Amino acid sequence: MAFNTSSIWIKVGFICLILGTILFVIGFATTAWMVIDSYRGHSDEYGLWRHKSCPYIGTCTSQKITERWLDSWTSRDSYRATRAFESIGLGCQLLALFIMILFVFVDRAKRRSPLIAIVVFCIVGAVCMAIGFVIFAMEFDRRDVGWSMGVAIAGCVLTFVAGIMGILELKG
Template sequence: MGFNTSSVWIKVAFICLILATILFVVGFATVSWMTAYYDAYGLWRIKSCGGVFRTRRCDSIKVESRWLKRNGWEDWYRATQAFECIGLICLGMALLIMVLFVFVDRMRKRSPLLAVIFFCFAAVIAMVIGFLIFGIKLEGLDIGWSMGLAIAACVLTFVAGVMSVIDLKK
């Protein structure tokens, strides 16, 4: 068996999960989730470039508890980080199980496919909750390219889950 003998639905789901993982890891790790003028807010770092005089120097600071406490952001920021971490873990589990499902003959059963479906939709739910928290708390800022990649990964994960459900029903 293998990729060539898999159904079209599984092939699409597999490719979507690979792309989603790549996009989400890049979006997860980069600093431009929300932007405002010359500032960018990521899950793990905040970057400020310019300010009033638009100097070419950019300052990047690590998101730390004392900085979050000082700004009153600790609870919701940590919640966003937690939900996005859960989303990443679930996405990784879905991809791992899908790889085993596609390439290991003994794994071509109903239960691994159910696990893939579960982890895909759990990842989507966790990611969306994280996006909502971050977006609501930083209302008025623009969505940055990092969050755009993470949202695209979320959509691809949802598509992979739907394709897996379709394959399960056939």
Template sequence: MLYHWRTASINLKLALVSLTLALILFIVGFSSIYWLQIERPEENYLDSYGLWIHYRCEDPRGCHEDPMNSVYLGNKEWTGWFRLTQAVECLGLICMVVALLILLLYFFVSSCKQRKALYAIILFTFLSVLFIVIGIAVFGGKMDKMGYSVGWSMGLAIAGAILAFFAGIMEVLELR
């Protein structure tokens, strides 16, 4: 295995490291509840949304979580655009995992070092970025109209997309 690392190009090494980091950052952002939030410390109030959970803290009622299910989304009239966001973010995650798996095979299994495998890696990497960016744009655009600010979870998802884009560039450079 060390042999493969030593013989790989710098572009391929950078792609592997950045795509791995991108996946880790995106999974943390994807699964946490601070995509967007409103915080008013003077009132002890916090209202935050993730892709899967709504979290609210307010005095004197305390804190509670609500799943972002069809009933909750329907009550807020968010069903269409919110489900679209969840779907494209899931597609982005799937494409990123597939890209990383194929890259690992390409990197470490000599029988998989074919040009068509590299094309597949590039395709899945850029598809993941595209899906993630679409989801972030839809989610952020809707919540911005309601006065929410970007939370750290969405920031991690954005950082993951940027690192995946960088990995895609390194993969394209590997074609030369």
């Protein structure tokens, strides 16, 4: 198995990239990027793709965030920009993971160019994710950031660490 012959930098980067992808996908898909709690037990959660409303404790409804819904909202451009940057970041992250799997487990793929591609996709993905986080946080600063965004940020950090591990492998 080629994993045993990989350097420590690649092993750490591989594990970070797998964990980062799992965490980012969980954060990307869930509804608690922004949480608005009001008195009387009512709360609203907004994710990138769904909105969850709990008017009473124990009674929650979830609906898809559509273009019509966004058009009625004053922050629609920021929401769309956040979605776009997070989607680009996820795409880069998945490409990096695919190339990393080939690099680790296929002996013929252990060359410099796939490693450079891994580094580029990890760093570009992490930067796009970070831009999306900043746009979201700047626009919705008057509300509470939810756990979904925190999990997505953790996935972004791990992806960046995987890119750094690739750079260390290139230097070594």
